Amino acid sequence: MKNNHFIFSGHDTIELANKFGTPLYVMSEDIIRKNANVIVDSFKKQGIDFEVVYAGKALLNTAICCIIKDLGLGLDVVSGGELYTAKKASFPMDKIFFHGNNKSIEELIMAIELGVGRIVIDNEYELELLNRLSIERKKKSKVLFRITPGVEAHTHKYIQTGQEDSKFGIPIGEAEEIILKAYKMDGISVMGLHCHIGSQILEDRPYKVVSDIMMGLIKRINEKHRIKIHELNLGGGFGINYSEEKSLINMDEMINKISTLVKRVSKENNLGIPKIIIEPGRYIVGNAGITLYEIGAIKNIPGIRKYVSINGGMTDNPRIALYGAKYNAYLANKMNQNNKEIVSIAGRCCESGDMLIWDISLPHCEAGDILAVLNTGAYNYSMSSNYNRIPRPPMILLMEDRAEVIIEGETLDDIVRNDKIPSWLNN
Numbered sequence: 001m002k003n004n005h006f007i008f009s010g011h012d013t014i015e016l017a018n019k020f021g022t023p024l025y026v027m028s029e030d031i032i033r034k035n036a037n038v039i040v041d042s043f044k045k046q047g048i049d050f051e052v053v054y055a056g057k058a059l060l061n062t063a064i065c066c067i068i069k070d071l072g073l074g075l076d077v078v079s080g081g082e083l084y085t086a087k088k089a090s091f092p093m094d095k096i097f098f099h100g101n102n103k104s105i106e107e108l109i110m111a112i113e114l115g116v117g118r119i120v121i122d123n124e125y126e127l128e129l130l131n132r133l134s135i136e137r138k139k140k141s142k143v144l145f146r147i148t149p150g151v152e153a154h155t156h157k158y159i160q161t162g163q164e165d166s167k168f169g170i171p172i173g174e175a176e177e178i179i180l181k182a183y184k185m186d187g188i189s190v191m192g193l194h195c196h197i198g199s200q201i202l203e204d205r206p207y208k209v210v211s212d213i214m215m216g217l218i219k220r221i222n223e224k225h226r227i228k229i230h231e232l233n234l235g236g237g238f239g240i241n242y243s244e245e246k247s248l249i250n251m252d253e254m255i256n257k258i259s260t261l262v263k264r265v266s267k268e269n270n271l272g273i274p275k276i277i278i279e280p281g282r283y284i285v286g287n288a289g290i291t292l293y294e295i296g297a298i299k300n301i302p303g304i305r306k307y308v309s310i311n312g313g314m315t316d317n318p319r320i321a322l323y324g325a326k327y328n329a330y331l332a333n334k335m336n337q338n339n340k341e342i343v344s345i346a347g348r349c350c351e352s353g354d355m356l357i358w359d360i361s362l363p364h365c366e367a368g369d370i371l372a373v374l375n376t377g378a379y380n381y382s383m384s385s386n387y388n389r390i391p392r393p394p395m396i397l398l399m400e401d402r403a404e405v406i407i408e409g410e411t412l413d414d415i416v417r418n419d420k421i422p423s424w425l426n427n
């Protein structure tokens with residue numbers, strides 16, 4: 001009876017849609033754990049010091065923090081809001097890495113006072129500021145330096161951050177000078193180097209190239225300045241499979257290649273092997289999430305296109321409008337039907353560009369059908385908006401046979417919560 005329903009992580013998605021309503025973000029804790037363990041297990045085989053740090057910007061709320069904490073991973077934050085979320089979830093502060101190219105004074109003070117594990121210095125201005133704020137508080141802040149190694153990763157151009165022409169990081173040519181300067185500062189403790197070469201990277205070669213470049217820098221810093229670099233953070237960006245893009249990255253092989261290289265260069269140059277840190281975001285949560293929508297209006301323009309509209313869109317998943325991302329989807333209540341037709345899935349926002357999927361083959365769609373869009377765990381909720389004053393959908397978490405809300409859906413009252421009518425209009 002149920003076998004024409006899409007089962008996700010052991011759950012009947014139609015039952016979930018009926019119980020929790022649509023649109024609905026669905027996350028699977030089982031899949032998150034599985035993804036994280038693939039990385040951790042790969043590192044364990046290498047016999048080196050390592051840390052896996054989840055990049056919270058992919059998806060963060062207090063429940064996700066609890067899973068990451070339970071997995072024993074570190075956590076990347078990029079704002080006071082993400083840091084506050086971690087604090088609310090009692091995430092261990094010494095396992096937090098604080099990123100950002102323009103952290104505010106208030107955010108830096110918050111990080112110092114909470115005892116955040118590593119602050120990733122993005123530029124010289126921030127170094128001076130953090131040194132001063134740390135000294136004023138009689139603290140020494142442990143830092144990594146974000147370096148732009150000039151590696152161009154093969155990925156969509158809008159989401160590249162690794163070239164020298166980047167708002168992020170210290171150009172590699174200036175790195176030694178800044179690190180030497182930091183080494184002499186009373187409020188700063190130099191722990192290591194960081195780089196991040198992009199996102200949704202589909203092959204492991206750029207990581208090998210960048211590891212080599214960064215080890216070269218570690219070697220120079222050690223030889224010329226006698227400064228020991230304890231940690232090498234190679235960032236995130238490991239791609240996943242969407243509808244057309246297929247990642248060729250095999251985590252186990254990639255970690256083996258990187259570790260082998262780092263060990264070899266360390267040994268050849270009598271450096272201690274630095275702790276290797278990576279920061280996966282999408283890899284951990286991307287395929288652990290789906291979004292369920294209900295189909296409403298259907299408009300057939302004979303000989304041209306059939307538009308199938310859903311009750312969500314660019315407000316809950318802006319990646320298509322932003323990056324031209326391509327997703328796959330199932331008609332979740334008609335899994336076994338073969339009468340396929342080519343349709344295009346339209347969002348409900350007042351933008352012609354609000355299209356979720358162009359030209360997908362689905363069973364015959366009717367109003368009331370449930371559409372499940374796959375791989376929406378990363379950069380969907382975290383990039384969502386209230387454009388058109390549309391409330392954000394709720395998010396549920398699946399764990400074995402359980403399902404609970406982890407983010408309440410917004411209400412219409414939430415939409416007007418911060419609105420104020422000025423005195424001269426309020427009569």
Ligand SMILES: *Cc1c(COP(=O)(O)O)cnc(C)c1O
Nearest residue numbers: 055196199236237279280281282
């Ligand atoms: C975005 C980002 C990540 C995570 O990227 P994914 O593509 O989600 O793995 C990691 N580190 C830094 C510094 C980032 O900016």
